[in-house]
Each structure stands twice: as structure tokens, then as C-alpha cells.
Amino acid sequence: MKENSERIMISVKVKNSRSAACSKEMPCKIPSSYKISPDTVEKVKAVMNEDVSDTVVLLKALSDPIRLRILKALRISDFCVCVLVELLDCEYSKLSYHLKLLKEAGLIECKKEGCFLIYHLTELGEEMLESVEKLF
Amino acid sequence: MKENSERIMISVKVKNSRSAACSKEMPCKIPSSYKISPDTVEKVKAVMNEDVSDTVVLLKALSDPIRLRILKALRISDFCVCVLVELLDCEYSKLSYHLKLLKEAGLIECKKEGCFLIYHLTELGEEMLESVEKLF
């Protein structure tokens, strides 16, 4: 083992051979300036186990220009689909697809009013939009 | 025109014909309970013109489980690629792809240390991660 590097044991097995590149069986040498304590490894492992799927669904719902525009419009006022079609200059079926994603993410809801569907932001939707605007 | 509905003029032209469904040439009737003032239309139009592309790039960068995990790991400590490979159990080239996206979004940066690349969160990266965690 060289003086200015050190092997770290993150995974299970360590071989003595030096032939292979950094891998599960042969963890790489890391520069001595970046010693990683077992404690750090434990912390990271704990975080890696956290479930991020809800977060991802929400962020994905937000990360589209059409969907952001829908949310921004609905913050100004509730609108039925046919008005959103005009305001966003977007075909019905396309808009419908994006409305569905936003609804599934819990960012918007709708209620029937005659033969119209009026969409509005949920509380989550308002919160998310607000913090998105704050950040960017 | 029927009593309990009203035509709105969002786009340019309005025909008198009633034959077509709601479209640019023939805006739909909206329920009378949802009158839309010209003022509201103006507000929405102004918002529709806002550029959301930077926001979208950032949100897209964040909306992936691998990338969120990379950020979460880097919040605990800076790491070189070979260690991230272990911690995230992710192939080099795959990881490299995601690191590139995060770098392009301005969420992480790296510095050379010997033949190692040590990645770390940028200030933006820390902020974003923090607010993502606050929200979800």
C-alpha cells in the first residue's frame, strides 16, 4: 500500500491484489486528504436508504414549462379547461395530460360546474409554487 | 347567445357561428359563475411570458432519485467519484452522467486532488437541497 493513499472499506470484501480498478470487491484508494470515517460512511448509508420517490414525483410534476405555466395561471384565478386551452395556447388532449400529472402529484384539483371542469391549486400547489419562485 | 353563459375573447378573432367547439377562432362559452375580467386575462398573459427555462433545468436536475442521493451524500461530506460509486452502488459511467447534469445545473462542483476528482455541493446546491427537504 502506498504511503499517500489509503484503502477504504465501504462494501464487503477487500482483496489484497492491486490489479483491479476500484469496484465492490476492490475499493479504490482515496487521497489521504479525504479520509472518510466509518461514522461518515454510516451517515451516508442511512441517507441512501431514505425513500425519495414522493419527492421525485413532485419535482417531476413541477419540472415542465407547460405545467409550471398551468400552476402560475391557476394562482391568479381558477380556470376551466377550455379557458386554459386559450391562455396556454395548448391543445385539449395535451393540456389534459399535464393536468392529470399535476392532479396526481396533488398540486391541483378540479370541481364540476355544469359541463365545465374548473381547476384550482391545492394548498400544496400554492406552497410549492411559492417556494419555487422564492428559490429561482 | 344563451343567458347563463358568456363568450370570452382571449384570442384575436371571434366568429358568430356556433358550429365549432372552443378554439382560437371560436372561444368557448364559460359558465357565468366564472367570469374572467380582462384584467385577469392580462395578468395571466404577463405570467405566461415569463421565462421558466432556468427553473425547469434546476427542477429537472433535482427530480431523479440517483441525483437526489448524490446531493444528499455530498451534504454529509465531499467525496471523490470512486467513493460515490461505492456509496451509491452505481457504475462509473452512469454516475458520471448524473454528476454532469448536476454540475450543469450549478448544484455541484469538483476540484482535482491528485488523480481524484472531489465533488462538493455549491451554495445553490445546499440551498436547493435544504428547501427540498423542508417541503417534502
Added chain:
DNA sequence: TAAGTATTTCAAATATTTTTGAAATAATGA
């Protein structure tokens, strides 16, 4: 300089998301 290692890049294969247009559904009013 040569050999070894860490990381990226590239192109092809896959997977996922979005768009499109037609058809289905559901509510309304005549």
C-alpha cells in the same frame, strides 16, 4: 517514459415522457 488508475466520453440500446389526433364519455339543453 511506461504502466496503472480515476474519470469521462461516446454511441448504441433501452426506457420514459410527451405529443398527436381520433374516439369515447359525460353533461346539457332543446
Added chain:
DNA sequence: TCATTATTTCAAAAATATTTGAAATACTTA
């Protein structure tokens, strides 16, 4: 009931994003 209209659904097409593995690059050290 029938015709109309608002909206969704569906499947195919198109566009994007991700994964994969091999090769290239670049740094280090012997």
C-alpha cells in the same frame, strides 16, 4: 330523445432521458 359541447382517454408516433460497456483522456508514480 338527440344534438351539442367540454373534457378525457387511448394508442401510436415522436421526442427525450437514461443506461450500458467499451474506448479515450488525463493524471500519477515508478
